[in-house]
Amino acid sequence: MSPVQTSLRSTLTGKFDVPESEIVPDATLESLGLDSLSLAELALILQEELGVEIQDDEAAARTTVGELTQTLATKYAATPGPTAR
Structure with missing residues (x-):
């Protein structure tokens, strides 16, 4: 699992009590x-965990887990960090 997937899953399950089984690519954040x-x-x-900027429309209610993961992965890969990504 990529750092983006790990961060998103752990945040959704830990902070927002979303069951792991419900975190599927086509699930909307609203659902x-x-x-x-x-x-x-x-x-x-x-933003804090991954060091990327997230626009309001990138994490909107109708955004799917898959869309958010892809957006974050693209931004994360383009962000220089202390280690190679």
């Missing part, structure tokens, strides 16, 4: 029970 406040909090947590 996982995240409201607008939760979406903002999710974006902040992921």
